[in-house]
Amino acid sequence: MNLLTQPVGPAHYLVVGAILFVCGIVAMATKRNALGVLMGIELVLNGANLNFVAFGSLQLGADARHMLALDGQLIALFVIVLAAAEAAVALAIALGYYNLHATIDVDRGDELKG
């Protein structure tokens, strides 16, 4: 089965979501800049969001008998709001971190080392 020849269906969404997710994870794991890490987090969240949207879409074959067909979208909206709030808190942490270390290099903050 070749995805490239198929009409766009849930699988495509899932693939894109997975790519986004992996990109996010890689960004979080490799970036030393705290803002980069935050971006990675946003990528992870949005990758996940894409899955919710895909599974919740009636066009993509969701079964309207079992749901209101809005669940995925609602949760996606919820995640966006959550992401915004999280970003605000995380940026505040980044600012505080900068005040403490005069840098936002996450490798320099190992005070929690065991």
Next chain:
Amino acid sequence: MELAESLPLLLALAWLLPLVSFVLIVLFGPRMGKGGVAAGYLATGAVLVSFVLSIVALAGWLAEHPVATPTTHAADAAALHVAGPAAAVSGDWYTLAAFGSLQITIGYYIDALTLAMFLMVTLVAACIHVYSFGYMHEELEDVTDPLVSLGDGRPLRRRGRFHRFYQYMSLFCFSMLGLVLAGNLVMVFVFWELVGICSYLLIGFYIERKSATDAGNKAFIVNRVGDFGMLIGLMAVGAGLGTFSFGDSTDVRGRVLQRGIFSQVRPAENNHALTVPDGMVRRAAGGQIEEIFRTTPDRRTAEAAVAAQLPEWRQQNYGYWLLIIAGLGIFCGCVGKSAQFPLHVWLPDAMEGPTPVSALIHAATMVAAGVYLIGRFYPVFTPEVLLVIAYVGCITLFLAATIAITATDIKRVLAYSTVSQLGYMTLALGVGGWIAGLFHLLMHAFFKALLFMCSGSVIHACGTNEMPQMGGLLKKMPWTAYTMLTGCLAISGAGIPLVIGLSGYHSKDSILAQLFSFWNHHPVHGRLLFSAAALGAAITAFYMFRLWYLTFVGRPRDEHVYEHAHESPRVMVLPLVVLAVLAVVSGWRVPLTGLSVPSLLEQARPLGTALGMPAGVVLSAVAMPAEHLSHAREVHVPVSLLAFGAGLVGFLLATAYYGLRILDAERASRLLAPVYWLLRNKWWFDEIYHCVFVRPVLWIAGCVANVDKKGIDWLADGSARLIRALSKWENWIDRRFDRLIDLAADGTYDVGLGLRRLQTGSLRQYVMLIAVGTVALFVLISLY
């Protein structure tokens, strides 16, 4: 206000004022002025107000019950006796507890005797309070007690206890007044014990002196012996009569709710003759009553049958022994408190207290309580009990008088003379001389307080109690000497025979007259009792004047003491003068009226005793003659002359031996060496009691202590040792278990140390680990 309302109020106030003073001194004593001097003012003020209130109460009483006009004619005197007493005012203030019909109350029983006692107690106590300002003034500052040496040989220095002295004195007055006012036997008993504890506290006032604490203990313990008997008497009364109240208890309209002791024992329907009360008959006939109830089905019929049987049982003297037990029991208490033979040993030792205390104990409070109770409980005594009382009194008076002859401690002479005079009172009461005994009690209070305070004044001046170191003090302290002479004359019964005399003359005459009249009825008992009493009168005069001569007359025997001596301050002399005047006049009749102490007491005479005491059941020959018979000329004249003669002989002998020194006392004592030795050692009562009672008790206590040490302590020690061994063993096991736990702890620690490395603090590594871990989990899940 009605007399029945005002009298209890006045006397209750007079009674409670010393209590208020006591409480205030307890709370604020040490802060009352310099050295607590205000405590003295407070206590003295309280007792003085009590005295005034007593006078007011007596005046109110006399306004209501005027005394009969006196008459010298014997027949009229008899009529006076029979005229009957004024009704007592009795009632209850508060009910403490009720057990069925038996009620424990705080009540009062007020008659002329109560009033006379109130007056005497408050007056004597007031004099002693004033006197103590002078005598106890050293206690206002720090005191050096030369009789107590500390470990390094220096005398003890302590803080003054002026306020504490007055605190106890106030409590003492309160207790004694409560005892006199009490309306039932339980209340009497409570105040009886309070008087005892006060005397204990005051005798042991100098607590640092071993002799003082020993004397306090002795007084207290010896009194316990008597009180044991008294408790038995109380039980007999409670069980037999179902009430402890002296008077009837009535409701508002005057109906009798519960008959009191007196009206049960001497019921009006039996003409106030001694009757075994129903309750005691029922107790004695318990078996028969049970039988009747068993055989008769109906309760009411059975009750009626029992009631019908009662007179017959009473005829057979059922329950009479219970009445005897009640009387003897109560008398036992009096023996202890009034220091009668065989419990007289505590009184002479009570001299260890400060002299004003001795005066109070010997005159107004402690020992007077016993005689007062005999007088109060008089209607319940059967003739058998009265005879016992008479003999106890007779033995006491003779023994104590003889011991007083050889004593050299000035206070001890007075102490034995007190015991002897108490014997007179008891003897008089025992042979039916109700008025005579109580009259002597009141008169004795005045002159004995006087004598004690004089001796205190002498001791204060000389700093010693020993008469052989005194002598010739007449010039140095004339006031003390002459007031004391008045006291000596009063106690010896001096007077112009058949005309007038000092207080002791009148009271002792009436006692001897009653004895003589008893002799006329009972030759055997009477001769013995009368001759002992008459001999006692001579001995009394002898030892009193011996005391006076040794102290005040002759050459000074100790120059140092003589130089040191001085007249006491005015505050001490004033009460002496007051009491000396009383010792002279208190036996007299108030001019132009019939009022005198005997005529006042006559109003309180127990119902049914005016005509004497008919013979009892056990000793059917013994009957007490009526007291008015002793006023008859053929009794009165010879007795009066004889008493005077006896006193004169004693006085002359004392003058010959110690005043003029015509005869040599030393030679006499050598001549009568065994007798002297016997008296000098106080008939060995202390030694005998020591061997018979104290030593065995100590021995038993030693045995018990040994059992405790060797037996019970061994058990306790053994169990302790066992527990120790057990815990040692347990400890060993515990250590083994500890290994395991330590091992687990070590393991946990090591694992923690290892895991610690994972915690790098690097954010990126964490993310990597999460990702890798998740993938690994998925791989694992998909594999299995």
